[in-house]
Each structure stands twice: as structure tokens, then as C-alpha cells.
Amino acid sequence: MGAGKSTVGPRLAARLGRSFVDTDLEVERRAGQSVAEIFAREGEARFRALERESIEASAGQPLVVALGGGAIAQPGALERCRALGVLVQLDVPLERLLERIGDAASRPLLAGLDAAGRRGRLAALLESRRRFYERAHVRVDGSAEPDVVVEQIRARLVGLEDPTGGKSAVAEEIPEVPDGGRGGQGSKRSGMGTGRTGVRSKSKSKPVGGRKGDAGALASVAVSLADRSYSIELGHDWLETIGQRVGSLLGAEKVAIVSVAPVARRYAPQLARGLAKAGVRAGRIVVPDGDASKNLRELGRLYERFLDQGLDRHAAVVALGGGVVGDLAGFAAASFLRGIPFVQVPTTVLAMVDASIGGKTGVNLPRGKNLVGAFHQPRGVFIDTATLSSLPRRERAAGVAELVKAAAIWDAELFDWLEQHIEAFLDLEPEILLHGLERACAIKAEVVARDEREGGLRRLLNFGHTLGHAIEKHARYRGLLHGEAVSIGMVFAAERSEALGFSPAGTALRLASLLERAGLPTSPPDRPRKAYLAAIGVDKKRQGAGIHFVVLKGVGRAGTVSLRPEEILPAGWRAGR
Numbered sequence: 407m408g409a410g411k412s413t414v415g416p417r418l419a420a421r422l423g424r425s426f427v428d429t430d431l432e433v434e435r436r437a438g439q440s441v442a443e444i445f446a447r448e449g450e451a452r453f454r455a456l457e458r459e460s461i462e463a464s465a466g467q468p469l470v471v472a473l474g475g476g477a478i479a480q481p482g483a484l485e486r487c488r489a490l491g492v493l494v495q496l497d498v499p500l501e502r503l504l505e506r507i508g509d510a511a512s513r514p515l516l517a518g519l520d521a522a523g524r525r526g527r528l529a530a531l532l533e534s535r536r537r538f539y540e541r542a543h544v545r546v547d548g549s550a551e552p553d554v555v556v557e558q559i560r561a562r563l564v565g566l567e568d569p570t571g572g573k574s575a576v577a578e579e580i581p582e583v584p585d586g587g588r589g590g591q592g593s594k595r596s597g598m599g600t601g602r603t604g605v606r607s608k609s610k611s612k613p614v615g616g617r618k619g620d621a622g623a624l625a626s627v628a629v630s631l632a633d634r635s636y637s638i639e640l641g642h643d644w645l646e647t648i649g650q651r652v653g654s655l656l657g658a659e660k661v662a663i664v665s666v667a668p669v670a671r672r673y674a675p676q677l678a679r680g681l682a683k684a685g686v687r688a689g690r691i692v693v694p695d696g697d698a699s700k701n702l703r704e705l706g707r708l709y710e711r712f713l714d715q716g717l718d719r720h721a722a723v724v725a726l727g728g729g730v731v732g733d734l735a736g737f738a739a740a741s742f743l744r745g746i747p748f749v750q751v752p753t754t755v756l757a758m759v760d761a762s763i764g765g766k767t768g769v770n771l772p773r774g775k776n777l778v779g780a781f782h783q784p785r786g787v788f789i790d791t792a793t794l795s796s797l798p799r800r801e802r803a804a805g806v807a808e809l810v811k812a813a814a815i816w817d818a819e820l821f822d823w824l825e826q827h828i829e830a831f832l833d834l835e836p837e838i839l840l841h842g843l844e845r846a847c848a849i850k851a852e853v854v855a856r857d858e859r860e861g862g863l864r865r866l867l868n869f870g871h872t873l874g875h876a877i878e879k880h881a882r883y884r885g886l887l888h889g890e891a892v893s894i895g896m897v898f899a900a901e902r903s904e905a906l907g908f909s910p911a912g913t914a915l916r917l918a919s920l921l922e923r924a925g926l927p928t929s930p931p932d933r934p935r936k937a938y939l940a941a942i943g944v945d946k947k948r949q950g951a952g953i954h955f956v957v958l959k960g961v962g963r964a965g966t967v968s969l970r971p972e973e974i975l976p977a978g979w980r981a982g983r
């Protein structure tokens with residue numbers, strides 16, 4: 407106590423782009439009383455139990471956690487904490503501690519003692535805990551100025567193995583973010599905006615071998631959204647471990663695994679086994695397959711099932727499946743009892759790189775897709791690449807369309823890489839699969855972190871979606887897959903970008919040939935311009951007369967322009983031409 411955890415912790419968190427959790431405050435929140443009151447009324451054992459829960463609740467998230475001084479001296483706690491993260495000790499001499507603590511009115515372990523008594527007690531505590539503190543991964547001089555301490559810690563973290571995943575604890579410099587900061591409401595751009603900042607993966611993955619059964623995450627990407635931050639964990643054949651991780655992450659007594667039949671049959675049992683190992687009871691709810699079931703009626707049924715299974719405010723939802731399950735179950739979680747936590751376990755390429763990240767949830771209305779919904783960030787996204795082996799190739803390709811989209815709007819290098827590896831990716835070659843998914847997740851995470859609520863930057867992700875949604879609407883959500891419609895929409899948008907003078911000639915062709923190699927369609931179904939115009943007109947992204955239309959400014963760069971539907975589809979334009 408007095409080492410400076412609550413001063414240094416938040417600053418370190420800010421420096422690392424993570425959120426900060428103080429387990430003492432977390433305990434107080436859970437108990438609804440102060441630490442001193444818990445000690446006085448319920449005793450230290452009760453406090454330690456609550457403390458343990460708070461520590462477990464932080465597992466698997468990109469956080470900086472301040473542990474109470476006695477936390478790691480509890481039975482088994484040292485090893486557990488060393489496994490959960492990098493353990494840092496702030497070393498401060500006894501005299502400085504005494505100065506900082508002062509009369510210690512709020513420190514239960516020193517309550518009622520005079521100066522000499524406090525000195526004796528603190529010395530004894532330090533002595534008895536020393537052997538635990540000595541096992542910290544990193545020890546720094548905590549008597550320096552807080553900002554100096556922060557830099558000391560940071561310097562020590564760079565390149566250090568993260569005990570939880572084998573990746574570097576601090577992979578790289580946190581990139582500077584223009585336009586008012588990470589996670590802000592984004593730039594109020596109008597007209598052309600460009601999203602290029604040279605984002606590289608924040609999560610340089612270092613595969614740890616891909617052992618079966620006991621495998622952990624092979625890569626991880628942080629989604630930095632202040633207190634809604636979470637991480638995307640990627641691994642291979644690790645569903646049971648995911649279950650365990652999700653169990654301790656959510657700290658819920660009950661969860662409902664929502665899925666569709668073909669996915670639930672194959673993957674829910676492993677997930678449920680892992681959850682059971684973490685002491686969580688998991689009920690299964692199977693919803694009908696297909697985008698057409700992402701509707702209000704299914705939503706209503708889902709609430710009923712939640713109630714049948716006794717889900718309350720302490721329960722949580724696990725969405726296991728593609729984007730349809732993620733959107734539907736996510737929206738149910740967002741709205742049930744005014745919102746309960748949820749976790750995404752995406753099992754399609756599209757859901758892995760796009761739908762599961764960013765907290766957009768919702769359902770379709772007869773008049774349009776995704777017209778009702780909410781922003782509700784998941785507590786974590788857990789990807790098992792092995793689940794893709796059962797995904798039909800056509801579905802894989804549809805997901806690859808969103809991966810190509812990410813590269814096209816944001817990352818020319820990834821686009822080049824896809825031009826070399828797209829077939830291997832579709833064939834699920836492990837290293838290629840992991841790299842492509844991780845890069846695409848990192849792009850989506852970056853865009854979302856900088857513009858959570860679609861103020862500007864996030865609109866770039868709608869590249870190809872203006873026409874794509876119009877096509878889907880005409881197909882009445884059947885016939886064409888979302889990614890296929892987007893593939894067509896992207897080529898269209900790239901052609902328009904060239905015609906409008908935003909991108910060099912040849913960009914659309916390069917895009918089209920990459921998509922075609924994945925077996926994706928690239929030209930719109932033959933329908934009259936009038937029909938497309940009408941469909942674009944009710945697109946929810948329409949604002950006033952103009953629609954935010956995403957144009958390419960070459961491969962790897964995009965921006966938005968405000969265009970009227972008639973400008974997007976100029977007179978004389980004809981589908982199927």
C-alpha cells in the first residue's frame with residue numbers, strides 16, 4: 407500500500423492504450439460498500455473472495471490492473487496472476503511508503519494504529535509479502551515521479567513475452583492518432599475524408615506452435631474503446647479453451663449460447679465443456695439459419711428463451727456462428743433487461759473479420775437490412791480458425807470479400823499480400839489464414855477504435871455496400887450472399903471512383919480480378935436503373951439528398967463523398983452491361 411498503484415496504473419494504461427481497473431474499487435462496486443466496511447462487517451476472507459472475483463473478471467482483456475497489496479499473497483494467487491498477465495512490482499522504500507500513507511484512515515490493515523504502530527505493521531507486512539513481490543515479472547523503482555515510473559515500466563514491457571499469449575506484452579509504439587484521439591467520436595468530415603494513417607498490426611503475432619487440445623491464442627488484436635475495450639483472440643482448434651476463457655472473462659453464473667443448427671451441432675459441445683470447467687452453466691439456443699431470420703420475430707423468441715432459461719442481469723450471451731447469429735444475439739443481449747454482456751465466437755470468415763468486431767448489432771425490417779439495432783460492444787471476440795473447415799467454400803469466399811474490402815480501403819500491403827495468397831487463404835492454409843484474419847481484424851479494430859459510432863472514418867467500411875445493399879434488397883435477402891453483393895458493389899464503387907477522377911485507371915480492374923480469383927461475382931444482376939435508384943434511396947445511410955458514398959483513392963486508400971442517388975448511378979448506367 408502506498409506504492410503508487412492508483413496513480414501510476416491509470417497513466418500506464420493511457421500510455422499503453424488500455425483501460426485501467428483497480429481491484430479495490432471493483433470490489434467496492436461489487437459489494438456496494440467500502441473496503442473498510444467489508445473488512446469491518448464481513449471480515450478479510452470475504453474481501454479476499456471478492457478480490458479474487460474481480461481479478462478473474464479482468465482475465466483475457468487488454469487492461470492494466472492495480473492489485474491490492476495483499477492480493478498475490480493469497481493461496482494460489484501469485485501463479486494465477488503471473489499467468490493472467492505481466493506482473494509488475496513498484497518498489498518503494500518503507501520510509502516513502504509511510505510518508506505517502508499518512509494517517510491511513512482508510513487503510514483497514516493499519517486502522518487504529520499510531521505512527522510507531524503503523525511502521526511496525528507495515529514493515530511486518532512487507533516482510534511477509536516480500537517473497538511474493540520478488541516473483542513479479544518486472545520490478546521498477548516506484549519512488550520516482552509517476553510519469554517516470556510509467557516510462558520505466560513501458561520500457562521493460564517492450565519485447566517482453568506476454569505470459570498469456572506468447573506475444574510481446576507491448577508489441578509496438580502506440581500510434582499517434584490525429585483528429586482528437588483514439589476512441590473519440592471521429593472527425594466530423596464532410597466531403598472527402600481519408601482514413602490513411604499507415605496502421606500496422608498492433609498485435610505482431612508470434613504463433614506458439616498450434617498444438618492441439620491445449621492450444622491458447624496464437625494472436626491477439628486489441629480493440630481500444632476506453633472502458634469498453636476488449637481483445638480479439640485468434641487460435642486454432644481451441645474451442646474448449648475459449649469456453650474456459652469466456653467463462654472467467656464474463657464472470658456470469660449462466661450463459662446462453664446462441665447458434666444455428668449446423669454450427670451448434672459441431673461446436674457448441676466443446677464450448678459448453680470449457681464453460682462448465684470455468685463453473686458456468688451454459689444453455690443452448692438454436693435459431694433458424696439464414697439472414698431472413700435476423701428479424702423482430704426471432705428476436706422476440708430469443709427473449710422468451712432467455713426467460714425460459716432463467717437469464718437475469720448477471721447472465722450473459724455467447725454468440726456462436728456467423729454474422730447473422732452475432733447481429734441477432736448481440737442485439738438481444740443489448741436490449742434484454744436493458745443490456746447484458748455478450749461475447750462473440752464467430753465461425754464464418756465474414757463474422758471473424760467484420761461482423762463480430764465493433765459492437766454493431768441489429769435485425770432487418772421488411773423494408774431494409776439492419777434498420778433496427780444498437781451499439782453494444784462484446785466483452786471479447788474469440789476466433790477458432792479450425793471452425794472454418796466446415797464452412798462451405800462459397801461462404802468462405804463471401805467473407806474474403808470483406809477482407810479484400812479492408813485491404814482496399816486501408817492497407818495496400820495487405821492487398822498485395824492477398825494477390826499472392828488468396829487461393830491459399832481459401833484453402834485454409836494455417837499460417838496464411840491466421841495472418842490474413844489477424845490483419846483484417848486489426849484494420850477493423852483500428853477503424854472502430856477511432857470512430858466507434860460511425861461519425862466519419864467508420865463509414866469507409868461501407869465501401870461497396872451502397873450498391874451491395876441495394877442488390878441484397880432486390881434479392882430479398884436470398885440468392886446472393888452478403889459478401890457476394892459487396893463484391894459486386896465494390897467493383898462498381900471502384901469504377902465510379904475512377905470515373906469521378908478519385909482513383910487512377912486500372913484500380914477497379916485490379917480489384918475485380920482479385921475478387922474473381924476468389925470466385926466472387928463482380929457485375930450487378932440485370933435490373934433497370936430505376937429499381938437500383940429506388941433501393942439506394944431508402945438506404946439508411948442516406949442523409950438529406952446526399953448519400954455518403956465511399957470512393958477509392960487508389961488501392962489502400964478511401965474517402966467518402968456526398969452524392970445523390972442519381973449521381974451514384976448516372977443516367978445511362980445499366981446493370982449487366
Ligand SMILES: NC(=O)c1ccc[n+]([C@@H]2O[C@H](COP(=O)([O-])OP(=O)(O)OC[C@H]3O[C@@H](n4cnc5c(N)ncnc54)[C@H](O)[C@@H]3O)[C@@H](O)[C@H]2O)c1
Nearest residue numbers: 666695728729730731753754756757760761766793796797
Ligand atoms: N454487425 C456488423 O458490423 C456486421 C458487419 C457485416 C455483416 N454483418 C451481418 O452479417 C450477416 C452475414 O454474416 P455471415 O456471412 O457470417 O452469414 P451467416 O451468419 O448467415 O452464416 C453463413 C452460413 O454459414 C453457416 N455457418 C456458419 N459458420 C459455419 C461453420 N463454421 N461451418 C459450417 N457452416 C457454418 C451458417 O449456418 C449460415 O448458413 C448479415 O446479416 C450482415 O448484415 C454485420
Ligand SMILES: [Zn+2]
Nearest residue numbers: 760808888892
Ligand atoms: Zn458487409
